[in-house]
Amino acid sequence: MVHASLLCALLLCCFVHTGRGRPEGEDYMNDNEEYDYGDEEQEGAASEPPAPAGPPPVITSRPLDISAKPGETVLLPCDIVNLAPNYAVLWLNGSTMLYSDSFRTQGVSPRVDRLANYTLRIRGVRLEDSGTYTCRVSSDPPVAVSHKLLVPSPAQIVKLSPDSDHRTLLLGSPLTLECEAVGHPEPQVTWTKPGSVMPDGKKAVRSSVVHIPAVTLEHAGSYECEAKNGMGNVDVRKFTIQVQYAPKITAMKEVVNSGVGYESELQCEVDALPQATVSWAKNGKPVASGGHVKVETFERLHVLRITKTRKDDFAVYTCVAQNPIKTESAVIELTGAPSIANFVTSNSTGNSETLQWVIESHAPITEYTLRYRKRKTNEWRTENPVVEDPMGNQYKVTHTLTNLAPGDYEVRLSSKNSYGLSKESAPQHFSIKDYGEAAQSKVEANANPGSTAVDTRPTFAVLVSLLSLRALLQ
Structure with a gap:
């Protein structure tokens, strides 16, 4: 009976201590207080792990220069000692990340994989695989080794x-x-x-x-x-x-001199790419082959031929060349007037100048007009050379300008027949020297006292010779 009473008392104490049977809503003392679990321990848990103890990692693989043929498998070693668990091992091709530990970067070819010993393996190498590959350990400071891969091609x-x-x-x-x-x-x-x-x-x-x-x-x-x-x-x-x-067009002669009854030939040379279409016009109106007019082409040379030229054929003609790029033209005048005088020669004698030209005219020349002036002045003078008989249709003009003052001159010549006046010839230039000044200079030199001894010696020698000759004659 006593033992039973003790057992009941112990069970009651345990029930009261564990809180079982506590009235609902009754709190323990200080249940609403906030407990401090230790801020220092929480801060310590969020900080970086301490650096591993022991020697730093070392890569024992040496840099390699590897040459591989297309299709071969290449192994790039990266042997590491003292590698702590919290260090990452990276593989890069140039600046492109290939692997971080065992994780392959997205987009990297499946031909490239990293082995368990950190060696990088490239299977079926291609031309584009050539480059520099680097194995790097993320220690402080980092350590690395680089290999160069060359796939010759x-x-x-x-x-x-x-x-x-x-x-x-x-x-x-x-x-x-x-x-x-x-x-x-x-x-x-x-x-x-x-x-x-x-x-x-x-x-x-x-x-x-x-x-x-x-x-x-x-x-x-x-x-x-x-x-x-x-x-x-x-x-x-x-x-x-x-x-x-665009067409490049050149008139072989800008003025063609002809005569009634003669054959006249107008020529223009055309160079173009694409090839140009060439046509002719007379006083702005189209000209076609027919009758006494023929249009001919010899590669780049284009010819308008007029047989037995008539008076109404004398006109201004246009050679027109056109291709998809541009249209170009050249103007040729067919005239019965004399040709432009062609200068032949000139000759100076004292204060005179003789000049010579040749002119072509199918109709008789009736007049020449020669204009001349001192250069750099506007004082033109005019003379009319004599018209001499031609040799066929060739006229030779010879004229002498006299009493010319010393200086530089310019001269031009034109001619006239029943069809009109020719254009003036190109200007010709000549010079008249001042012989009077040269002679005067010589006299002044002889009168110079400083040269008396030199000048009198020849005179004295002549006098002695004359006296000797007189003695012999006596």
Whole structure:
């Protein structure tokens, strides 16, 4: 009975101590107080872990220069000792991250993987895999080793501009020649212009880009780009540049002198690309072949031929050349008037000047007009040389200007027949020397007292000779 009473008392104490049977809503003393769990411990938990104790990590692998053929597997070692667990091991290609520990960067080829011993493996290497690979440990300071991978490959041109075999440009347009090549070692790119020279005058230009600010006709032709790197294959690309331009038209004679009943020939030379269409006009109206007028073409030479020229054929003609770029023209006058005098020669005698010209005229020349003046003055003087009989339709004009004062002169000649007055000849120049001043200078030199002894010696010698001759005669 006593034992049973003790057991009941112990059970009651345990019940009261654990709070079981506590009335609902009754709190323990200080239940609403906030407890301090230790701020210093919380701050310590958020801080960086202390640096690992022990020696720093060391990469024992040495840098390598590796040459691999396309398709081979390459191993890039990174042996590390003293590597603490909280250090990361990184692999980079140039500045591009490949691996951080065992995590491959997104976008990295699955051909590239990192082995358990930190070696980087590249399977089926390609040309683009060439570069510098670095294994780095994120210690402080970091340690690293770099390997160079070279995948030799022959030179190959991957970009060519112009990108077609034939390129057409307008005269004066800019042109850039571009030739981009790949390969290992890096290819050497050379531009040439077979059978000619490059725009800078050299036979070859070692550059991937050649710029021509404004193309000329000399820039037209074939060009070659050559890429080589000593790996056996030499890649060559060719193309042709064509330079188009507006017609260039030249009148062979701007004035054609003819006569009634004679054959007249008007000529113009035309050069153009694309080829120009050439036509003729008389006083602004189209001229076509027919009757005594024939239009002929000999490659670049275009001829308007008039057989048995009539008086009404004398007019102003226009040679017109047209292509898609532009229309150009040249004016030719067909006239019965004398030709422009062609200067032959001149000769000076004292204060006179004799000049000679030749003139062509199919009708009799009735008058010559010669104008002359001292140069740099406006005082023109006029004379009319004598008209002499021609030899056929060739007239020779010879005229002497007399009593000319010393100085520099300009002279021009024109002629006239029943069809009109010719144009004046090109100016001819001649000079008249001042012989009077030269003689006066000589006299003054002889009268100079400083030269008396020199000048009297010849006179004395002559006197002695005369006296000796007189004695002999006696």
